[in-house]
Amino acid sequence: MAVVKLQRPQLKLGEKIYFGALVKGFILTLGHAIRSLRGKSVGAKDLESSGLGVTMQFPEQRWDSHLPDYYRGAPALVTDEQGRERCVSCQLCEFICPPKAIRITPGEIPSDDPWAKVEKRPKEFEIDMIRCIYCGMCEEVCPEQAIYLRKDYLITGLKRADMLHDKKKLYEIGGVRTGLVNKWNELK
Amino acid sequence: MSDTPSATAELKLPKDLAAEKGMVNVQIDGVWRQFTKGTRIIEACRSVGSIVPHYCYHPKLTAPGNCRMCLVQTGMPPRPAPGQEPQRDENGYEPIGWMPRPVIACANTVAENMGIRTSGELVEKCREGVMEFLLINHPLDCPICDQAGECRLQEHSVGHGRGVSRFIDMKVKKPKNVDIGPRIRLDDERCIMCSRCIRFMDEVAGDPVLGFTQRGTHTTLTVHPGRLLDSNYSLNTADICPVGALTSNDFRFQMRVWFLKETPSIDVNCGTGTNITIWTRGNKIHRITPRQNDEVNSCWMPDSHRLNFHYIDGENRLSQPLAKNASGLHEPTTWSAALASAASAIKSFAPDQIAVIASGRMTNEELFLTRALAKNIGTQHLTIVPRTGEADHLLIAADRNPNTTGAKLVWENSAPSSKLDSIRSAVGSGDIKALIVLGEDLVTDAGFSSEDLSKLGLLVQLHTLANPTASRAHFVLPTAAFAEKRGSMVNLSGRLQRLNRAVEPTGQCRDDWEAIRDLICAITGDKHEIHHIEDVFKSIAENIPAFQNLTLSKIGHQGTQITETGHKITLLENERARKAAGLVNG
Ligand code: SF4
Ligand code: SF4
Ligand code: SF4
Ligand code: SF4
Ligand code: FES
Numbered sequence: 001m002a003v004v005k006l007q008r009p010q011l012k013l014g015e016k017i018y019f020g021a022l023v024k025g026f027i028l029t030l031g032h033a034i035r036s037l038r039g040k041s042v043g044a045k046d047l048e049s050s051g052l053g054v055t056m057q058f059p060e061q062r063w064d065s066h067l068p069d070y071y072r073g074a075p076a077l078v079t080d081e082q083g084r085e086r087c088v089s090c091q092l093c094e095f096i097c098p099p100k101a102i103r104i105t106p107g108e109i110p111s112d113d114p115w116a117k118v119e120k121r122p123k124e125f126e127i128d129m130i131r132c133i134y135c136g137m138c139e140e141v142c143p144e145q146a147i148y149l150r151k152d153y154l155i156t157g158l159k160r161a162d163m164l165h166d167k168k169k170l171y172e173i174g175g176v177r178t179g180l181v182n183k184w185n186e187l188k
Numbered sequence: 189m190s191d192t193p194s195a196t197a198e199l200k201l202p203k204d205l206a207a208e209k210g211m212v213n214v215q216i217d218g219v220w221r222q223f224t225k226g227t228r229i230i231e232a233c234r235s236v237g238s239i240v241p242h243y244c245y246h247p248k249l250t251a252p253g254n255c256r257m258c259l260v261q262t263g264m265p266p267r268p269a270p271g272q273e274p275q276r277d278e279n280g281y282e283p284i285g286w287m288p289r290p291v292i293a294c295a296n297t298v299a300e301n302m303g304i305r306t307s308g309e310l311v312e313k314c315r316e317g318v319m320e321f322l323l324i325n326h327p328l329d330c331p332i333c334d335q336a337g338e339c340r341l342q343e344h345s346v347g348h349g350r351g352v353s354r355f356i357d358m359k360v361k362k363p364k365n366v367d368i369g370p371r372i373r374l375d376d377e378r379c380i381m382c383s384r385c386i387r388f389m390d391e392v393a394g395d396p397v398l399g400f401t402q403r404g405t406h407t408t409l410t411v412h413p414g415r416l417l418d419s420n421y422s423l424n425t426a427d428i429c430p431v432g433a434l435t436s437n438d439f440r441f442q443m444r445v446w447f448l449k450e451t452p453s454i455d456v457n458c459g460t461g462t463n464i465t466i467w468t469r470g471n472k473i474h475r476i477t478p479r480q481n482d483e484v485n486s487c488w489m490p491d492s493h494r495l496n497f498h499y500i501d502g503e504n505r506l507s508q509p510l511a512k513n514a515s516g517l518h519e520p521t522t523w524s525a526a527l528a529s530a531a532s533a534i535k536s537f538a539p540d541q542i543a544v545i546a547s548g549r550m551t552n553e554e555l556f557l558t559r560a561l562a563k564n565i566g567t568q569h570l571t572i573v574p575r576t577g578e579a580d581h582l583l584i585a586a587d588r589n590p591n592t593t594g595a596k597l598v599w600e601n602s603a604p605s606s607k608l609d610s611i612r613s614a615v616g617s618g619d620i621k622a623l624i625v626l627g628e629d630l631v632t633d634a635g636f637s638s639e640d641l642s643k644l645g646l647l648v649q650l651h652t653l654a655n656p657t658a659s660r661a662h663f664v665l666p667t668a669a670f671a672e673k674r675g676s677m678v679n680l681s682g683r684l685q686r687l688n689r690a691v692e693p694t695g696q697c698r699d700d701w702e703a704i705r706d707l708i709c710a711i712t713g714d715k716h717e718i719h720h721i722e723d724v725f726k727s728i729a730e731n732i733p734a735f736q737n738l739t740l741s742k743i744g745h746q747g748t749q750i751t752e753t754g755h756k757i758t759l760l761e762n763e764r765a766r767k768a769a770g771l772v773n774g
Contacts, residue, residue, distance in 0.1 A: 088331045088332045089441075090330075090331035090332065090336070090444070091443075091444045091447070092331070094447075095444070095446060095447070106441045106442070106443070106444075107441060108440065108441050117364070117365075118332065119332050119365060119441075120331075120332040120441055143330070143331045144331055183328060
């Protein structure tokens with residue numbers, strides 16, 4: 001590769017004394033401040049401004065309705081329109097999860113259960129939200145379309161234990177998801 | 189001097205040179221090599237590192253050649269016309285005429301001047317074809333199938349499958365989740381009809397209860413009407429089933445195999461010393477499977493031994509040292525306090541009033557230190573507890589102690605359990621007032637009565653589990669189970685083998701050898717100089733002739749024969765007879 005030698009620009013006297021640039025910058029900032037006080041900041045509307053500048057006053061104001069479909073929030077388990085737990089505890093997500101946030105205790109579905117033919121489902125399913133990095137690998141690897149990253153992002157807690165999402169909580173967040181492949185219906 | 193050896197060798201053809209040694213020349217993937225006459229093609233290929241994919245073939249079973257996955261291309265020299273001399277290249281090999289049709293590698297043997305191709309268009313097409321047929325009716329069960337991760341069908345699908353199915357009809361439905369025996373679950377849809385399980389039950393276990401019914405795509409593996417797959421060797425069928433058709437009830441849905449760590453070790457339930465692999469995740473053992481050792485257990489192991497590990501993290505597991513308080517109740521204490529008070533209690537008795545009862549389940553290292561313990565105390569009363577059961581004429585030996593031979597060698601005593609009776613009566617008569625019991629429950633296994641034990645002035649127990657002896661003991665020291673420690677044992681046929689640590693000892697449990705060492709030090713008041721188990725083994729090697737020049741690492745995963753006892757393992761005898769008869773490859 002050719003080496004291109006760049007010449008530093010030759011500064012004029014006015015530029016060498018940078019006081020002029022300082023004044024320029026100050027005037028620009030002042031302009032914005034005045035516009036902001038008058039409620040006329042550029043882009044304030046698009047950014048759901050609370051009125052003062054472009055700042056959104058979180059948490060009173062939320063960005064939620066603007067979240068794109070591909071937003072990656074908390075991972076959660078879903079049931080389908082038949083009320084079936086989709087997860088079969090294959091533990092692939094547990095394996096793929098980069099920070100090892102998932103811990104599954106597999107279990108057998110009792111023979112009197114209407115979905116006994118699926119044979120397997122998690123006895124316990126825990127995601128440690130302190131560890132989760134919202135990468136979406138679990139969703140991608142799942143062969144049963146059972147785990148999805150939802151739009152929940154406000155995952156907070158006062159104790160470490162609060163940050164551990166157990167199976168109940170995961171289904172709560174996940175809810176029902178329709179239109180998925182129901183491979184267990186007719187093939188078995 | 190025309191016929192010097194080198195001159196004659198130059199004249200000889202490769203086929204004659206090989207024939208002198210009972211071998212044949214075979215070209216595998218372009219390289220000429222020599223193999224013993226009668227070697228199967230699949231084994232010849234395996235020995236030079238080209239693994240031929242296969243399902244039904246198992247070296248320890250007959251080869252019916254029914255899966256067709258092992259097809260390879262072969263060729264032989266063209267037959268010369270009458271009177272024509274065979275052509276040879278500069279190395280003396282005849283040219284190979286490749287056959288347009290493939291042959292199965294598992295049931296055909298190598299021949300002189302044969303050529304074998306384990307890859308190439310023909311072979312690859314065959315494999316793809318076989319895979320497509322196998323997958324036509326296969327269920328999409330991998331997410332719930334215990335075999336996933338160690339499934340041959342999955343592996344070969346990746347290697348030779350299509351990725352997308354062209355099959356548009358309905359799949360054949362077959363029985364799923366069938367209860368065919370107490371320890372095995374059958375899923376017929378996953379079965380690829382390789383018949384390994386059928387052959388195993390027939391040829392090795394001698395209980396032919398499995399078979400196929402129906403034909404074609406409806407072929408179904410089933411158990412004989414009115415019978416169950418309840419042989420004590422039934423779980424071996426789950427090991428050899430290349431797919432998830434047969435799975436273990438005990439391991440069912442416990443853990444995915446890709447999380448499990450494998451530790452090679454040995455079984456401690458009888459004198460055979462079956463080689464095993466312990467599969468763990470974190471500090472939990474999930475399953476035990478046999479590990480191949482053609483001098484001990486071939487590829488198999490009995491179910492009763494395989495499943496005997498749940499006690500390790502069971503309810504009765506001891507996890508901290510206990511000492512009896514004034515009101516006769518056990519209280520948790522620390523190791524150092526327990527050892528110090530046990531040692532001073534031991535010293536308050538005359539040496540002759542003390543007996544040490546060890547176990548044939550202890551390792552050589554532990555037994556060696558136990559002898560040192562008895563010597564330090566100054567007592568002659570030292571024994572192990574004999575443990576006999578019925579031999580099953582396959583792998584299980586009548587001697588259920590895994591290390592009787594080791595006790596004989598390490599204690600230099602041909603009858604290490606001979607003093608048990610005299611100790612028992614001396615305890616009854618009150619002549620022996622103190623017992624140190626290592627790894628044995630005297631009430632259940634050694635014929636002591638509870639009254640005998642209550643007469644004792646001191647009872648020290650080292651054990652893994654709470655038991656009637658421990659509940660009477662003044663000091664209970666928790667020790668490591670077989671999967672939690674390292675050490676060596678000698679099996680009944682005189683093979684020195686290694687135990688390895690698969691999981692960390694539970695709670696405050698200590699390795700037995702450390703506990704014994706510390707007890708000796710507490711009695712003598714010396715500072716110990718043994719820091720590693722290797723040091724213990726080193727002193728064994730220095731003191732016991734049979735162990736000379738050995739170290740723990742030199743023993744190796746397959747063990748080392750250190751003495752000949754003449755003990756025969758019936759299953760191996762059967763296997764050798766089948767091999768001699770040419771039924772199996774071995
Ligand atoms: S989103 Fe990523 S880090 Fe979070 S649970 Fe799924 S795989 Fe693990
Ligand atoms: S969520 Fe999906 S990937 Fe994870 S265990 Fe359940 S089925 Fe398997
Ligand atoms: S046998 Fe193998 S391919 Fe078939 S479902 Fe089980 S893991 Fe998947
Ligand atoms: S159950 Fe397994 S071992 Fe038996 S025939 Fe079927 S695939 Fe082969
Ligand atoms: S392995 Fe050769 S036919 Fe099955």
